[in-house]
Amino acid sequence: MGLFIVYATGLLIGVALIALSYLLKNLDDKKRNLFTVVIGILTVIGGLIVGGFEGMPISIIGIGILTVSILLLVAGNNPMIRNVVLALVVLVPLAVFMYAGIDKLYGNNFTVAAKNENLDPYLKKYYDQLQTNTNIQGFKRFEPNDDEKEIVLSLGEEKKGNNIEVASIEKQGDRTLINIRTFENHSTERNPTIIILLDKLGKNVVVKDADGTVYDEVK
Incomplete structure (x- = not known):
């Protein structure tokens, strides 16, 4: 769109x-x-x-x-x-x-959170973990309450130097499809990460890159 x-x-x-x-x-x-x-x-x-x-x-x-x-x-x-x-x-x-x-x-309203000291403690802790354990690849969902939903996606060390942007978010029944684009932009992150804040999130979440990569959920 x-x-x-x-x-x-x-x-x-x-x-x-x-x-x-x-x-x-x-x-x-x-x-x-x-x-x-x-x-x-x-x-x-x-x-x-x-x-x-x-x-x-x-x-x-x-x-x-x-x-x-x-x-x-x-x-x-x-x-x-x-x-x-x-x-x-x-x-x-x-x-x-x-x-x-x-x-x-x-539809699904969202914003991309800045990765700084203003992050909620649990998000900051997980983000720091991703930058230390750079082999973590995939998305993790956080739902602290009914009005707050967060998806944290990490690409893993193999895609170091890439940036991530959200192309679109689609609601498909009880599934939320998050379409992203990754591109080389000399990112300094050891593990490229994006934090997406949403107002609603389906029971099932699919995160898909424009190149066809579908990311698994981190348990």
């Missing part, structure tokens, strides 16, 4: 650029499209220059901007068709944002 939201943002920016181009009265429809294409291409290139996961959202926004240009190019100079295209390009992102809002309200 995260990438769809970024793409939808690009679509809205594309529409905004088209609207902005109408302030330049010497531009015809072709030049307006060209103006948007140039901004879209520059945005994609900017994302590629930044690189990695940080640059990916920028490039996806650029692709969204380019999509608007391509759709308007297909629509041609017919005002009615162009207006229909622009209306759809606005309504689709709004639907995505509404769905994302409902999902956030009723």
